[in-house]
Amino acid sequence: MTREIVIVGAGKVGTAIAVLLQRVGYPIVGIASRTRESAAEAAKRLDPSPEFGDVPAELTRKGEIVLITTRDDAIEMACNAIAEDRGFHEGQVVLHVSGSLPSTILSSAKEKGALIGSMHPLQSFADVDMAIKTLGGSFFCLEGDKEAVETANELALSLKGQVMTIETEDKPIYHAAAVIASNFFVSIIDMSLRFYEAIGIDREGGLKALMPLIKGSLNNIEALGPVKALTGPIARGDARVIWKHIQAIGRALPELLPIYTALVRLNVDVGLRKGTLAPEAAERILEIVEG
Ligand SMILES: NC(=O)c1ccc[n+]([C@@H]2O[C@H](COP(=O)([O-])OP(=O)(O)OC[C@H]3O[C@@H](n4cnc5c(N)ncnc54)[C@H](OP(=O)(O)O)[C@@H]3O)[C@@H](O)[C@H]2O)c1
Incomplete structure (x- = not known):
């Protein structure tokens, strides 16, 4: 010392x-x-x-x-x-x-x-x-x-x-993980607020409404880990909901559709690992996403 x-x-x-x-x-x-x-x-x-x-x-x-x-x-x-x-x-x-x-x-x-x-x-x-x-x-x-x-x-x-x-050579991957968890998380919340803005909910009001949901998700991730914490339409295998999202986003915010569909694919992967998303339902969702 x-x-x-x-x-x-x-x-x-x-x-x-x-x-x-x-x-x-x-x-x-x-x-x-x-x-x-x-x-x-x-x-x-x-x-x-x-x-x-x-x-x-x-x-x-x-x-x-x-x-x-x-x-x-x-x-x-x-x-x-x-x-x-x-x-x-x-x-x-x-x-x-x-x-x-x-x-x-x-x-x-x-x-x-x-x-x-x-x-x-x-x-x-x-x-x-x-x-x-x-x-x-x-x-x-x-x-x-x-x-x-x-x-x-x-x-x-x-x-x-x-x-x-x-290992020294693993530093870029280590850092990318931190960027995803911190900076990309910020962009995802911003994306949610852009969706709200598109239907007339201002950013301040939108954030206020989303915060309990965000905090609840963080608590669940901390308590259960991200796989068990997954809820929502993809975890349930509800392909119709995803189809409706894609139609609506395509009309209102088409520039964000590629990001939404990429995130659906990631969510399908987590849903399958959680075990609540059946492989056939996952197939249907991925077919919708691929258009
Ligand atoms: N801030 C964070 O959230 C955070 C988190 C984790 C790691 N880090 C890491 O911590 C390090 C510092 O970040 P920071 O946020 O503390 O930055 P910062 O507040 O901007 O401070 C950087 C300091 O470096 C000094 N400096 C710049 N060029 C120099 C040089 N050639 N010789 C000597 N001093 C020089 C500056 O001096 P003057 O004031 O005299 O110009 C400044 O005070 C970075 O490597 C960053 O990645 C930061």
Whole structure:
């Protein structure tokens, strides 16, 4: 628990992780950022307040663990600049916190003898205070060099987080899953509201009406898992309802029909796995969808 930590990137995640790791006893010995102002702002939240600055390599030299918490598009560049300025050394652990990028973007640190990895908190943070509240206890996805993953595991567990470890090459699939569960879910709710708008229900009223249904579905997914939680016409094998949907959507919102039919296919797959959708009913639904 005594390894010294330096943070590079004093934004939401960088500041929150510095505050939380200091709380559980890690010495935070430096905070660097693109601008001195952000680094100073983050340093002010810590007690004792660490050194801060806008030349990361000057600070990273002093740490045994370097957490690069810049925006995704700056991670590789920041890492390369630190490597060039001799800010990394043999045996240091260098981690980034991006969900979409693999640890291999830190290869310039590895060339200097560091061990590289990533630890992605599977959570969404709107601001620093919210990140301080919710980062601890998050699920962290870890990948990278064995010793770097061990360090990331130690950090995540000390933040009362839970961990899952993946292979570096599986990072895009891991991230796509998160995008589906979070971002695509948002688009699906938006699609529902567009259907309501098409029949004269405004977005605000539509969302208010849908929220109990959405929350009920989330509760069922959490309690039962998505397969057992499936209800509705496809789970019951009611092909006529799907036929009526397709006719109506084709008239009112034809541009959304391909998405609706793709989602019907996915729903059929879940219904079959649930066992309440008979294979013959599934066939009828798929025939309707294929037109
Ligand atoms: N926010 C989330 O919901 C969330 C969730 C999971 C993971 N993450 C990951 O966390 C990382 C940071 O995201 P964030 O939301 O905390 O971003 P953010 O609030 O925008 O902060 C990014 C910080 O990076 C600094 N920075 C940019 N370029 C830099 C450079 N070349 N050298 C040093 N510092 C630099 C910026 O500094 P200045 O302020 O000085 O310009 C900024 O403070 C990303 O990898 C992101 O994928 C974010």
